[in-house]
Every structure is written in C-alpha cells, then in structure tokens.
Amino acid sequence: MSMAQRERRALVETMSAVGPDAPTLCGKWTVRELAAHLVVRERRPDAAPGIMLKPFSGYLDSVQAKIARKPFQELLEEVRTGPPWWSPLRPVDAVANLSEMFVHHEDVRRSAPGWEPRTLSDADEARLWSLLRKMARMAYRKATVTVVLATPDGDRAVVHTQSEAEVTLTGKPSELLLHAFGRDEVRLETAGAPGDVRAVLALDRSV
Structure with a gap:
C-alpha cells in the first residue's frame, strides 16, 4: 500500500x-x-x-x-x-x-487544540522530502531573500535564490512540506535576520 x-x-x-x-x-x-x-x-x-x-x-x-x-x-x-x-x-x-x-x-x-506532530517512518519522511524538493520553488517564489530548507539530519535544499540575505527553515520533511503548502501550524526552527524570517513566514505560499 x-x-x-x-x-x-x-x-x-x-x-x-x-x-x-x-x-x-x-x-x-x-x-x-x-x-x-x-x-x-x-x-x-x-x-x-x-x-x-x-x-x-x-x-x-x-x-x-x-x-x-x-x-x-x-x-x-x-x-x-x-x-x-x-x-x-x-x-x-x-x-x-x-x-x-x-x-x-x-x-x-491540527485544527484541534493540543495537536502534536505524528512520528512518521524514515521512509515516509524521505518520500515527503523528495516531494518537497520538487514543489518548494513554487511555494517560496515570492520571497525577497534566499530561502533554504534543512532537516535535522543535515539535508539541505536552496529553494529560492534572491539576494545575499538568507533565511533557513529547519524541520522534519513533513513539517517543511506543510509549511510550503501554506500551513502555519507547524514545528520549525528558523535562522536569519528577524525581519527576513518574519517576511518568509508571512509569505503567500499558495502553489
């Protein structure tokens, strides 16, 4: 299945x-x-x-x-x-x-209060990472800074190149995929100038 x-x-x-x-x-x-x-x-x-x-x-x-x-x-x-x-x-x-x-x-x-992320298998997370890499450029196309997606295991993907300023979003592929699809109820870590991070998180990420 x-x-x-x-x-x-x-x-x-x-x-x-x-x-x-x-x-x-x-x-x-x-x-x-x-x-x-x-x-x-x-x-x-x-x-x-x-x-x-x-x-x-x-x-x-x-x-x-x-x-x-x-x-x-x-x-x-x-x-x-x-x-x-x-x-x-x-x-x-x-x-x-x-x-x-x-x-x-x-x-x-995640519409219910107190939600927690599910624990997915490594294989399922890998499937979602592969999917994410294919669609993330479209999701972050409106960013005014360079956007990098990263996983705790060290995988990285530059999904939008715009300037020397850079924002990195780090999380499991499942969390990154949800964010790329416009969802804000996610567990991510961010790195970059505070204003740039706020701008990326507030992007219209509709695909």
Whole structure:
C-alpha cells in the first residue's frame, strides 16, 4: 500500500472521529466541506478545473455545495475508495495524491487544540522530502531573500535564490512540506535576520 493510500485511510478515520462539523485548517471549511472538495477533485472532472481556474470557481462552488449535502458517511466512503476507474488520477494515485492526502489529513488533525506532530517512518519522511524538493520553488517564489530548507539530519535544499540575505527553515520533511503548502501550524526552527524570517513566514505560499 502506498503512503498516499495509507494517508487516505487515516484521513477518513480522523474525519469520522471528529465529525462533519469540526473545523479544518482550510479557511472556513468544515470537515464535511473538505470531504466534498476531495470528492469533486476526484469524481467531478466537469467542476474540478474551478479549483485552479477562477473563471470556473462559481460552478465549482455550486457543485461542491450540492455534494456537501450528501450523508456524511456516504461522503467519507467516496473519499475512502478514491478515484473511480475512469479517473486520470487513478493510475497515478501514489504520486498525484500523496501531498493532497497528507496535507489534508493534517488540516483536520491540527485544527484541534493540543495537536502534536505524528512520528512518521524514515521512509515516509524521505518520500515527503523528495516531494518537497520538487514543489518548494513554487511555494517560496515570492520571497525577497534566499530561502533554504534543512532537516535535522543535515539535508539541505536552496529553494529560492534572491539576494545575499538568507533565511533557513529547519524541520522534519513533513513539517517543511506543510509549511510550503501554506500551513502555519507547524514545528520549525528558523535562522536569519528577524525581519527576513518574519517576511518568509508571512509569505503567500499558495502553489
């Protein structure tokens, strides 16, 4: 079973445990609305473009709102079973859905007070580090200083080169990945001039 599949199952279990009205880190979305987003992404190719393309966002919103009104357990079952056989996402699920399932699982987990990071295996952290290195340049593209990501084990990646001023973010790949995807509920250490660090942490990191 791929990490994406394991995260999908864990996400559904967590959603079921906290209930449909629990908050998430996805703006004002509840767990029910997040589940509806995942269903649209994987099962409604007519509406999914609205996730990335603003001209189609109105149609997306209407479709997603309708799906969100389904019985909660039905929504969770559609998330659990993943892309249907005809979906272009199905053959590439292990790659295309790894960040989606991991990040949204943490969106549910970390919306609750007193959250703690999970302990992932070295192999899973390595998978997330590889993914992070591929997408981090886009995440930190608006930085006005050089941005370096580092792990406690000594791995380093310069993900944005802008000036001699440099900010380093250090943490496990899982924490760095969440930050790169715009989440602030993370455990990181920072190094650099205080003003530069504040600017990097406040960046719009939407991909």
